[in-house]
Amino acid sequence: MKKGLKFNIGGIIDEPGNSVETKKDGWRVHKPEVDYDKCTKCGVCAMFCPDGAIFKDKNGNYKWDLDYCKGCGICAQVCPVKAIIMKEEEK
Amino acid sequence: MNNLPEKEYFASGHNACRGCGPAIAMRWIAKAAGDNTVIAHATGCMEVISTLYPYTSWKTPWIHSAFENAGAVGSGVEAALKTLYSKNRPNVLMIGGDGSTFDIGFQALSGAIQRKHNFCYVCYDNEAYQNTGYQRSGATPKYARTTTTPYGKVVHGNDTWQKPMPLIIAAHGAKYIATASVSNVVDLYNKVKKGLEIPGPAYVQVQTPCVPGWGINQASTIQVAKLGVETGAYPLYEIEGGKVKMTRKLEKLVPVKKYLELQARFRNLSEDEVKEFQSRVRYWYKYIESLESKGKVFP
Incomplete structure (x- = not known):
């Protein structure tokens, strides 16, 4: 949806998945920090992320998309090797 | 784990609370359904947070009409698709919360199963009307504190046990019924996939902890769901x-106190009430287990 909103009749949204345009980084109080030496690349964190903000990069490392991460800390809780620590956001 | 699809059908940027249990379930339900799917959604948390007009998080065709008629809308969609497609027909997935499945939308779902439409209904069970401010529903357990059943001197929270919804649906003659937990998303993924593949009506109910409604820590959603199963x-x-x-199959049931003490909605329970909760949990677990050995018990 472009700036200067144009509304469709009947509440039709014709761009699938356009919620990615709304960033959610302002919701975050804590930020995940990863110790990649400890990480075993199991992918459990990505599995349980409610926001789908964790993705695999080219090297197989899991990275956080901080535009959508709300900082809930589920990833740190479920990590089997405790490689993720939640740190307070600096602003 | 490597065989699971990486593509997301439930996009980031939705407005769910931090640590939302249902949002995790939605990601995996959408993944299990894939792109050849039409979703009929009832009103509820996941409808409100995913489609804040003019934005949507869904990457598949998605329709929302009213609170009570996910079953009816989905039935209509399925009937239309039957006429339009002779092969490679899209799946019909209906999604509703526990309020729209156990109480408000029950008649539409009941009718859809009776008419033997080919669909899979997924109920994400967060055990109250969490979207409108935590009012009790037919899925709220006894002694749970909600805004309509507060904990006072005379009345101690909710005074009814939840409906045995999967067994009610089974008595309707649905082809496939399953319960799942958000603590095991691979199991949830497989069950939704199976429900869609089996011709005829299917019903999957998934327990999804709600952070503000249950009064749990935002990071412990999965921990609480895991304890709910154990x-x-x-x-x-x-x-x-x-x-x-x-x-x-559980060898030994973990004491239910561990599950209750993590949740603020059960904070005021007395020892006797915890005991009653424990005996009810044990009774139902043993009852379901006893059905297993009886062979065919539902039509």
């Missing part, structure tokens, strides 16, 4: 062809 409070089973099968 204590036997949410037994995982599937009913196929009228036969009950436990998909997670």
Whole structure:
């Protein structure tokens, strides 16, 4: 949806998945920090992320998309090797 | 784990609370359904947070009409698709919360199963009307504190136990019924996939902890869901062809107190009430387990 909103009749949204345009980084109080030496690349964190903000990069490392991460800390809780620590956001 | 699809059908940027249990379930339900799917959604948390006009998080065709008629809308969609497609027909997935499944939308779902439409209904069970401010629903357990059943001197929270919805649906003659937990998303993924593949009506109910409604820590959503399964409070089973099968067999039930003490909605429970809760949980777990050995118990 472009700036200067144009509304469709009947509440039709014709761009699938356009919620990615709304960033959610302002919701975050804590930020995940990863110790990649400890990480075993199991992918459990990505599995349980409610926001789908964790993705695999080219090297197989899991990275956080901080535009959508709300900082809930589920990833740190479920990590089997405790490689993720939640740190307070600096602003 | 490597065989699971990486593509997301439930996009980031939705407005769910931090640590939302249902949002995790939605991601995996959408993944299980894939792109050849039409979703009919009832009103509820996941409808409100995913489609804040003019934005949507869904990457598949998605329709929302009113609170009570996910079953009716989905039936209509299925009937239309039957006429339009002779092969490679899209799946019909209906999604509703526990309020729209157990109480408000029950008649539409009941009718859809009776008419034997080919669909899979997924109920994400967060055990109250969490979207409108935590009012009790037919899925709220006894003694749970909600805004309509507060904990006082005379009345101690909710005074009814939840409806045995999967068994009610099984009595309707649905082809496939399963319960799942958000603590095991691979199991949830497989069950939704199976429900869509089996011709005829299917029903999957998934327990999804709600952070503000249950009064839990935002990081402990998965921990609470896991304890719900391990204590036997949410037994995982599937009913196929009228036969009950436990998909997670528990050697020994973890004391239910561990599950209750993590949640603020059960904070004021007395020792006797915890004991009553424990005996109810054990009774239902043993009851479902006993159905397994009986063979075909549902039509």
